[in-house]
Amino acid sequence: MTELSRAAPVSFNPATRTFTAIAATSTPVKRCDYHGDFNEVLAVSGNNIRLDRLASGRAPLLDGHAGGSVRNQIGIIRSARVDNGELLVDVELSDREDVAPIAADLAAGIIRNVSVGYRVHAAEESTEAGVRTITATDWEPFEVSLVPVGADPAAHVRSIEEPSLSTTTPATTDLVEADRARAATINELAQRAGLTDLGVEHIVAGTPVADFRILLLDAIVERDADGEIPPRRSAYHDSYDDPAFRIRAAGEAVYARLTPGHEPSEQARPFLGRTLLDLARDSLRIAGIRDLGFNPPTTIERALGTSDFPLILGDALGRTLRAAYAAAPSGLKLVGRKTTARDFRDKHRLQLSEAPRLEKVNEHGEFKHGGLVEAGETYKVVTYGKILSVSRQALVNDDLGAFADLARRMGQAAAATEAELLVDLLLANSGAGPTLHDSVNLFHATHKNLAAGAGNLGAPSVTTLSVGRTAMRKQVGLSGELIDVSPRWIVVPPELETTAEQVLATIAATKSDDINPFSGRLSLAVEPRLTSATAWYLTADPASVDGLEYAHLEGQEGVQIETRAGFDVDGVQIRARIDFGAGFVDHRGWWKNPGA
Incomplete structure (x- = not known):
């Protein structure tokens, strides 16, 4: 009888490209989490499933759960219903040419297996005869897929005469x-x-x-x-038995609690809702330390001595810290060139002049030799850091607010450190900038990049911007040849921000004298750490002309953190570090107006 049932024609209708499928049942499916193997059961009833998406007529039919591109959508779920323990969906297949082979295999009964993509909102756990079962009591399907092998063996494309469980x-x-x-x-x-x-x-x-x-x-x-012999892989392609994988997943779950807008990954979901005390107990169990009824402070203290718990805290703090670091950018970083350094030694930047002018070749076909002039500036990456602590009391109290505040402050402090180093470099030598390899300050009459004369000074205006652009256009290379330098950014302190915006704003010109030649050509960068309220700068595009350059140590971009159980403090210590350096590698891409 089973064989006859399998041979029955499928419900796929080639004329309408429609079929009915059993998307899910309550059949137990083996899964694995950080506690080990368990049976997952989806409670299939009208009270347990949120059918809004599937019943809306807009949910997708996917090819093997591949949701990264609309090309992977091969159909649409027209309706959905629950029938005595089965989630039934009515599906319409796309008539795209690339879907035609799938339609043919459906009609032939070759493709039969179905799987549902879902999100669990609430679940209940039970143990019987040593076997854990987690039952999803509130879950939401959001897509259905045709698959080679489904997790639920009872989910399949229905046959024409296949009865519902209610009539069997x-x-x-x-x-x-x-x-x-x-x-x-x-x-x-x-x-x-x-x-x-x-x-x-x-x-x-x-x-x-x-x-x-x-x-x-x-x-x-x-x-x-x-x-x-292929490598054995779990159904998740990663395993909670892998300490690094488990630590990342648990750390992301803590970060999700710290950051309400964060959408956690599937790997992190088993840890959602677990308190720091829960995670501490998990770390003790994994480390082989028996839970002898420790009170919360003792549990936290013992867990800090394991390898997992401090690293989980560090992962969560690191995510928060890096988000705060990225959200506090420097105005000068916008106008500098970003690069990396292989080590902590001096970073040499060779500057090659424009190639010498080509000369006429004589009748004997003789080419004359030319040369390139080299000039070098150096800077190096330096380590900056600080150690902060989270108290044991905060961990016992599950005080995530203290965690988040500490991480954000550390991230902002790291970003501020880099920004201040760039500003200090620009304002060195009383605002004249650093001394370059030619023993002349960055901004100097010799470099022809410093405004002088009463008529050329003052706040940004069409007149003063024109002075700066002309000076930059007349810059010459190391061999004395003209080079193509044009301003791309105007860098101002906050006091000149409104003035600069007014100058750069598009003017609805009524006569030719009103046209703003700089509108749409310059971008504005505001650096609040500049100490002069009147000085401002023009810079070329750092991608085309050398100027300000900054670097992180290779493989250590941005802020890095390390965590460990505190020895001289009662809690966990967090060390934040940046490996950062900056320097001006040429003067030709910058021009300064000291202001009135």
């Missing part, structure tokens, strides 16, 4: 349940052996489990003899 006889129900168990067992054995395709083949063929075990053993022996 007890005998038929027993056969259906037996076949579901057979498919689930074969699927599990095949996945554990890394021979998923073989499992699919024999699930469809109706092979009994006992026969499949023999076939599977033969296949393993044959494969091993050929030396083709």
Whole structure:
């Protein structure tokens, strides 16, 4: 009878490209989390499923849960309903040309397996005979997929005459349940052996489990003899048995509690809602330390001595810290060139002049030799850092507000440190800038990048901007040749921000004298740390003309943190560090107006 049921024509209608599928049932599916294996059960009833998305007529049918591109959507869910323990969906397949082979396999009954993508909002956990079961009591399906092997062996494209569970006889129900168990067992054995395709083949063929075990053993022996032993991978491609994976997932879950707008990944979801005390107990269990009824302070103290718990805290703090660091940019970083340094030694920047002018070749075909003039500026990366602490009391109290505040302040402090270093460099030598390799300050009459004369000074205006642009256009290279330098940014203190915005604003000109030649050509960078209320700067595009350059140590971009259990403090210590350096590698890309 089972074989006859499998041979029944599927419900796919080629004329309308529609079919009905069982998207989910309450069949237990084996999963794995940080506690180990468990059975996941989706409670399939009208009170447990949020059907708004599927019932809206807009939910997608995907190819193998691939949701990264609209090309992976091969159809649409027109309606959904629950029928006595089964989530049924009515599907319309796309008529795209690339979907035609899928339609043909559906019509032939080759493609049968279905899987649902969902999000769990609430669940209940129970243990019976040593087996954990987590039942999703409030869950929301948001897509349905056609798959080679589904997690739920009972989810499939329905046959034309396949009855609902509500109309099956007890005998038929027993056969259906037996076949579901057979498919689930074969699927599990095949996945554990890394021979998923073989499992699919024999699930469809109706092979009994006992026969499949023999076939599977033969296949393993044959494969091993050929030396083709694939690496074993879990269904998640990563495992909570991997400490690094578990730490990242738990750290992200804590970060999600710190940051309400963060959408946690699927790996982090098992840890959502767990307090710091819960995570501390997990770390003790994983470290092999028995929970002897420790009170919360003792649990936290013991957990700080494990390798996992401080690293979980560090991961969560690091995410918050880096977000705050990225949200506090420097005005001067906008106009500098970003690079990296391999080590802490002086970073040499060679500047090559424009190639010498080509000369006429004589009648004998003789080419004359030219040369390139080299000039070098150096700077190096230096380490800056500080150690802060989170008290044991804050950990026991699950005080995530203290965590978030500390991390944000550290991130902002790291960003401020870099910004102040750039400003200090620009304002060195009483605002004249650093001394370059030619023993002349960055801004100097010799470099022709410093405004002088009463008529050329003052706040940004069409007149003063024109003076700066002309000076930059007349810059020459190391060999005395003209080079293409044009202003791209205007850098101002906050006191001149409004003035600069007015100058750069587009003017609805009524006569030619009103046209602003700089509108749309310059971008504004405001640096609140500039000490002069009147001085401002023009800079070229750092991608085309050398000027300000800053670097992080290679592989250590931005702020880095390390955590450890405190020895001289009662809690956990966090060390924040940046490896950062900056320097001016040429004067030609910058021009300064000291102001009135």
